[in-house]
Amino acid sequence: KAGVTQTPRYLIKTRGQQVTLSCSPISGHRSVSWYQQTPGQGLQFLFEYFSETQRNKGNFPGRFSGRQFSNSRSEMNVSTLELGDSALYLCASSLVIDTNEQFFGPGTRLTVL
Amino acid sequence: GDSVTQMEGPVTLSEEAFLTINCTYTATGYPSLFWYVQYPGEGLQLLLKATKADDKGSNKGFEATYRKETTSFHLEKGSVQVSDSAVYFCALKGTGNQFYFGTGTSLTVIP
Numbered sequence: 001k002a003g004v005t006q007t008p009r010y011l012i013k014t015r016g017q018q019v020t021l022s023c024s025p026i027s028g029h030r031s032v033s034w035y036q037q038t039p040g041q042g043l044q045f046l047f048e049y050f051s052e053t054q055r056n057k058g059n060f061p062g063r064f065s066g067r068q069f070s071n072s073r074s075e076m077n078v079s080t081l082e083l084g085d086s087a088l089y090l091c092a093s094s095l096v097i098d099t100n101e102q103f104f105g106p107g108t109r110l111t112v113l
Numbered sequence: 114g115d116s117v118t119q120m121e122g123p124v125t126l127s128e129e130a131f132l133t134i135n136c137t138y139t140a141t142g143y144p145s146l147f148w149y150v151q152y153p154g155e156g157l158q159l160l161l162k163a164t165k166a167d168d169k170g171s172n173k174g175f176e177a178t179y180r181k182e183t184t185s186f187h188l189e190k191g192s193v194q195v196s197d198s199a200v201y202f203c204a205l206k207g208t209g210n211q212f213y214f215g216t217g218t219s220l221t222v223i224p
Binding site for chain 1: 147149154155156157158159162202204206209210211213214216
């Protein structure tokens with residue numbers, strides 16, 4: 001069974017631009033969560049989607065948004081990029097919501113110049 | 114709010130040495146606790162978990178015991194290998210069923 005895939009793996013953008021990241025969960029998984037990973041902060045929870053609905057949201061500004069499609073694939077969008085948005089963005093999928101088992105993708109490395 | 118504090122790294126050990134990575138947590142209620150491992154260029158993988166007090170999670174020679182009295186979940190391994198070199202994250206599932214992660218501890222094992 002294929003794992004969680006994230007595209008692209010690497011991105012370079014400049015301040016003020018916007019970016020869209022994509023995540024395809026494991027086949028059959030309906031929940032997708034997004035995390036931002038930075039060296040000083042570790043992993044910080046962005047949001048969780050289940051059945052195309054946002055079920056949980058972390059403490060990030062409104063510039064960070066997401067959505068989930070009917071096939072469970074999810075996208076994350078960051079508008080008006082700032083230097084501090086440079087990070088590894090990880091997606092995790094799980095079979096259902098409120099489970100202890102989540103499977104992570106390899107991440108998208110975003111660099112903002 | 115809920116949070117996890119883990120030992121600062123990096124940690125460098127010789128092969129076959131004993132490993133301890135400390136992790137303490139703050140949470141309301143009774144969270145589930147986890148250790149994840151991240152190898153270079155990869156996402157996180159679940160290493161072990163414990164869902165209630167005094168539970169011991171174990172996998173691949175790694176162990177951690179859920180200690181409610183000390184709010185700790187320290188990771189241990191009796192004899193590390195070069196292949197254990199990775200970044201280790203302690204995490205809890207707490208308020209609102211949200212995951213909270215520590216900042217990660219980098220481990221390098223030298224032959």
